[in-house]
Amino acid sequence: MRRRLVPAALLLPLALLLTACGGSSSASTGSDTDGKGSLTLNVGDQKGGSEAILRAAGELKDLNYKIKWSTFTSGPPLLEAVNAKAVDIGGVGNTPxxxxxxxxSKIKVVAAWHGTSQGDAVLVPNGSKLKRTGDLKGRSVAVAQGSSAHYQLVASLKAAGLTLGDVQVKYLQPADALAAFTSGKVDAWAVWDPYTSQVLQAKQGTVLTTGEGVTNGLTFQVAAPSALQDSTKTAAIEDYLGRLRRAYDWVYDHPEAWAKVWAEETGLPYEVALASVKRTxxxxxxxxxxxxxxxxxQEIADTFADLKLLPHRVDFAEFTDARFNANLPPSTAKPRVYKDS
Known part of the structure; x- marks a missing residue:
């Protein structure tokens, strides 16, 4: 039962990953959140993402603006919508x-969260003879091209004195990578939570290495410059970000409650959702x-430029806006960790 259940469950979170993989997918119209006033803030989201967190934490009450939610399957198409001014703001991971x-693209990173990178992992099947990152030399590794896991793989290999050229990279999206991983067609799989938690909870593999110490663990809210030039939308964005920050504080204080909501939103088994919540x-x-x-x-951008996966080098500072930084700790502030995670 577990073997048949987990692959089916793994297909569902493709729509919710914040950090995540490339590919071209369109948005679906989400729900609208009523509020006072005539202003509508167009927010890009992913299934089980910001709207679900805000609603669970009670942070969608007493709005003086309306929110129109659009749901995307991953970060890249969400940012395409931001660039096209179809979305005012939306949440993505560190690579899109x-x-x-x-x-x-015309985008501005306006807010950030620093979390652990324990859920970003290189997994190996049970019984694998690979015990450390250096053992990957000459081995096959599945990874989604251009994803946060792609960078984590590059950085982990570098820390072990290896390069991508030292391994057989198999560019596979998560559903295909899972099939290859569980059937023994690849030696390892570089992936992120909740996939990491799903494999571990199903006892289908073990962690060879994680992104701790080699990736930045950042996630972002990214806004359209045109929205930031509108004073009323800027005020709404500031309020929205404040609510989202409080909601993440609520998640930390109520992991079980959030795991239950997240499981219902995404179809993840509750145990997997809770493990992912506590880990990541x-x-x-x-x-x-x-x-x-x-x-x-900038280091991530330079790495992908060196790999010829970006058409040219970029100055990442040009794609940021620090106006909402007030009273926030530096980006190097330590993430919160549960003692039992």
Whole structure:
């Protein structure tokens, strides 16, 4: 039962990953959140993302503006909508903004959260003879091209004195990568939560290495410059970000309650959702969009430019806006960690 259940469950979170993989997918119209006033803030979201967190935390009450939600399957198409002014603001992981910047998109990173990178992992099947990152030399590794896991794989290999050229990279999206991983067609799989938690909870593999110490663990809210030039929308964005920051604080204080909501939203088994929440989601701390953050993202951009996956080098600072930094800790602030996680 478990073997048949988990692959089916793994197909569902493709629509909710914040950090995540590339690909071209369109948006679906989400729900509208009623509020006072005539202003509507167009927000890009992913299934089980910002709207669900805000609603669970009670942060969608007493709005003086309306929210129109559009749901996207991943970060890249969400940022395409931001660039097209179809969305005023939306949440993504640490890698999609780099590729959007490389494409010359009109975007601005306006808010950030720093979390652990424990859920970003290179997994190996049970019984694998691979025990450390250096053992990957000459082995096959599945990864989604241009994803946060792609960068984590590059960085982990570098820390072990290896390059991508030292391994057999198999560019596969998560559903295909899962099939290859469980059937023994690849030696390892670089992926992120909740996939990491699903594999571990199903006892289908173990962690070879994680992104701790090699990736930045950042997630972002990215806005359209045109929205930031509108004073009324800017005020709404500031209010929205404040609510989202409080909601993530609520998630940390109520992991079980959020895991239940997240499981219902995405179809994840509750145990997997709770493990992912404690390992990754609830660790996030709101931080400033500052120079260390920009430098960290610049490193990712330079890495992908060197790999010829970006058409040219970019100055990531040009794609940030620090106006909402007030009273926030630096981006290097330590994430929150549960003692039992």
């Amino acid at each position: 903004p780099v590729f959007a910047a490389g494409a010359g 989601n609830a660790s996030r701390v709101a931080v400033a969009v500052d120079k260390p953050l920009i430098a960290s993202e």
